[in-house]
Amino acid sequence: LxxxxxxxxxxxxxxxxxxxxxxxxxxxxxxxxxxxxxxxxxxxxxxxxxxxxxxxxxxxxxxxxxxxxxxxxxxxxxxxxxxxxxxxxxxxxxxxxxxxxxxxxxxxxxxxxxxxxxxxxxxxxxxxxxxNPKVKIRMLNHWDNANGTVERGYAGSSMWKWTELPFRIDPRYIQYARANASIGINAASINNVNASSRFLTAEYLEKIKAVADVLRPYGIRVFISVNFRSPRTLGGLKTSDPLDPEVKQWWNDKTKEIHQYIPDFGGFLVKANSEGEPGPQDYGRTHADGANMLAEAMRPYGGIVIWRAFVYKADPNGDRFKEAYDQFKPLDGTFDPKVIVQVKNGPIDFMPREPFHPMFGAFPNTTLGMEFQITQEYLGQSTHLTYLAPMFKECLDSDTYAKGKGSTVAKVIDGSLESHQNSLMAGVANTGSDVNWTAHPFNQANWYAFGRLAWDYDLTSEHIASEWIAMTLAKSKAGQETIKRMMMQSLPIYISYTYPLGTAHMMGEGHHYGPEPWLEKSGRPDWTSIYYHRADSVGLGFDRTGKVSNALSLYSAEVQKQWGDPERCSLDYLLWFHHIPWTKKLSTGRTLWNELCFRYYDGVEQVRKLQTDWESLKPELDKETFENVKGRLRIQEKEALWWRDACVLYFITYTKMPIPAPLVPPT
Ligand code: GCU
CATH class of the missing domain: 3.30.379.10 (Chitobiase/beta-hexosaminidase domain 2-like)
Known part of the structure; x- marks a missing residue:
């Protein structure tokens, strides 16, 4: 078979x-x-x-x-x-x-x-x-909607069959629970953070209870993403102001009701005052006011409140990099101990490579949780082979220097740096209704790696890849080594032909898939590509040193030293922090323009090598898996060319310089 x-x-x-x-x-x-x-x-x-x-x-x-x-x-x-x-x-x-x-x-x-x-x-x-697990709450965040769609889901529709629940239990829920338990995941929020109030109705609580009953024997607790305006939309109240006594009562009652269905309810996950979602600021209150009101409703129970820090004002003259930090910094120390503030790994939005979020290490009095994205919104979705463990690790291993050398992001997250009791690592799930769960067979490895790292962030990416490969794909040692090499190279390759040298946010609007570096106008003023890459006739990159945004100053002095000097800054992060002249010679010996071209061209060549490597595995792989990945690698090659040509030809309109001869021989 x-x-x-x-x-x-x-x-x-x-x-x-x-x-x-x-x-x-x-x-x-x-x-x-x-x-x-x-x-x-x-x-x-x-x-x-x-x-x-x-x-x-x-x-x-x-x-x-x-x-x-x-x-x-x-x-x-x-x-x-x-x-x-x-x-x-x-x-x-x-x-x-x-x-x-x-x-x-x-x-x-x-x-x-x-x-x-x-x-x-x-x-x-x-x-x-x-x-022993390093992190207490190891959680998947599903961005699944009641109508069966999945926000940023690339593997079919939602795995939760809301129309069938609670009467029919899809056997896949049990498989899902087993898979999660096998890697130590013990929590799941089951609906989109852009939350519909519908999930708090009795009709849906009954459905969620049925899911919770299936997951419980596998040690998994269920969380619900809530819409902050629910007291109005569901309760018919005039306001959802978190300081209003009737609103508080509404949440107390609702929380009690939830526990009648799900006695071990995990808690609430909240996206508030972010991208148009309602929140406490609508009533002149703070994030802490909102989160603490929900924490109060949770007081009699074991559950918690997870409050997301993904907020920004969309100010075209500001720097989005700084906005979450600026909004939350004055609130450090004011959150209820039942609240965890969930921070994305980087300050913008799950870009293929981001510097670690400056909130890590800067909030000693707040329990911060990590939010990674397993679903590959900006990382090739379900057609590009991109193994994410090295990206998760790069963030977790980053040193914030908050309490001297060794104050890694991982130690912020596991609570050890500031002696916090609770700890959380969440990953936005990549699961869907596709028969293999994740569409690209290799995307399963990202789900696997997330769980393994949430359990033990000291495991190496290579080790996790080896485990996964041995359990899933090739039989021979040599075959396993080839696949591991492909996986370990895959993220750097993807970055080369999409976002080399610390560029970011140049994807197509809405779908977030292919390139659109020329995007000048968008529904949100800071969502253009040119806002992020800042290309001009002189150079490329967003100057975040003191001269322009000074976002760099949010980091500790040591980190500022590491990234603040363009001569010393790693090329991987260079254009995140500096506007570099096209003609500037980099540590590789090439000018910025030539290096950029080199990376785009080399990225495409590397995808071709992945194809050759995959081809060599044909004799020992299951036919269906072999053909599946082969087809996706062909799409990847085509689209690597698309990214390369779109970006290089776009930037040429600024540089007016030719693509260096070894890459494209002069005609
Ligand atoms: C990204 C993503 C949205 C999502 C948001 C979030 O911006 O494109 O679809 O809702 O992140 O994390 O809330």
Whole structure:
């Protein structure tokens, strides 16, 4: 049967090597679980499914191992040593493999780790694994609408069948829950941040309850994105002013009602006063007023409020880079402890490469959460091969120097830098109704990588890629290495033919897909391309030093030093911070113009190399997957040419210089 990708990385195909199978089989003769809970039951059934598939044998489960050896024991032990909530240990102990955790969820994560060890061919002898998640809330944000569309979704329509819920449970919800649990994701907000109030009606709460009931046995809590104007639109109140007593009461009542459906409700996610969405500023109140009012409604419950910091005024004379920082900085220290402010990785909007958001490290008294975008709005959507782990890592590993060297963004996010209790990493999901969930088979790896990094941001991109490849694609070691190389090169290649040298926001309006660097007018005054790239006859780039916007001053002195001097600034970030003359010689020995051309042209060549690499894998790949990716790589090549030619020919209207001869030989 062709592999349609629907099983993601949980394929559990029979291992080909019989000897290897026997070795694993000798250590997995039975399962014993000392705990009777739906989550531990999920762990048991997952192990049974995995052993059945990978090893071809039925393994029975019982409550106790007795005197037996050669089995897998699952233990929930509230006093387990060295473990945090959700963490797990796997040890070879007295002839058995013992998975222990403080909570049922920890046991489930341990079970998936054990299966991953088998899927990736690791030895199960002498196991001594201790694994704790670095971040507490590891969450997917679905931008799915009630009508079945997905904002910035490129893999079909919504995976949530709102018209069928709560009566029909699509089996894919369970597969989704398993996939998430296998990488440690424990939270999901199920609707678009541009939220419809409809999700708070009793009709929809019943549907959301049905989803929550499916996800709960996999340790996943449900969140709802809310529309701040709901007291008016749903409640018929005259205002949604967060300081109005009736409004507060409305939210208290609504929160109580939600808990009648979903007792372990995760909380609210709010996009307010951003891109036309309503919010507290409509009533002269602050983001903190709005967030704290919702936190108050949540007070009796375990849930939280996630308040997004993605705000900007669209001032063509300002610098959007600074706006979230400027709006939120005066509020640092005024948010309720139940509030997490969710900040996008960069200051603009999920560009292929952005400097880390200047809010990270600058808000010691606010719990900041990370928002990454897994769906590839600006990164080739579902047709370009772009492995995002290196981008996530680049941000997390960035040093804010907030408390001296080593104050990385990751340490801001995990709460350790400022001793915050809560921590959050969210990723805007790339899932949809497509049979393989993500349209491009390689986009599955971005979902996978997000979860793995939310659990442990110290894992390397290479390691995560290797795991994913071994569980999904090539069989031979050489094949796996080729695919890993392709994945590791893919982001730099994409950046070369789209946004080299720290350029940003030159995509087509609305669809955000192909190039439109010439965009001069737009519905929003700062949404033109020329606002961002600032090309003129002298040079290219947005000067964010003291001379123009001074956005650089939002960073610590060390970071300013790193990016503030055009001679020392990494070429990857150069045009984010400097307006550089076309004729200026860069550290590569080429002028800016020649370097720009070189990168655009080289990007296209590299896509062609990806095609050749892929072709070499044909003999060992499943036909359907091979043809699927091959077709997408052809689109990628065509569109790399489109980006290259559009951008180079557009910038030539400023430089009036020829494309350097080695790239395009003179005719
Ligand atoms: C981007 C995206 C929007 C989305 C917004 C957000 O601007 O294009 O579709 O709503 O981000 O994060 O809120």
């Amino acid at each position: 062709a592999d349609d990708g629907s099983r993601l990385w949980l394929k559990y195909d029979l291992l080909k090597d019989a000897q290897q199978r026997d070795k694993y089989a000798a250590l997995t003769k039975f399962i014993a679980a000392n705990h009777n809970s739906p989550i531990v039951a999920s762990a048991v059934s997952e192990l049974q499914m995995g052993f059945q598939g990978l090893l071809g044998k039925k393994v029975s489960a019982s409550a106790s191992a007795g005197s037996r050896t050669g089995g897998v024991i699952l233990q929930v032990n509230a006093n387990a040593q060295n473990l945090l909530e959700d963490g797990f240990a796997i040890n070879s102990q007295k002839g058995n493999i013992v998975i222990s955790a403080k909570t049922p969820s920890g046991v489930l994560y341990g079970a998936f780790e054990l299966l991953r060890n088998i899927q990736t061919g690791k030895s199960l002898s002498n196991l001594a694994i201790v694994s």
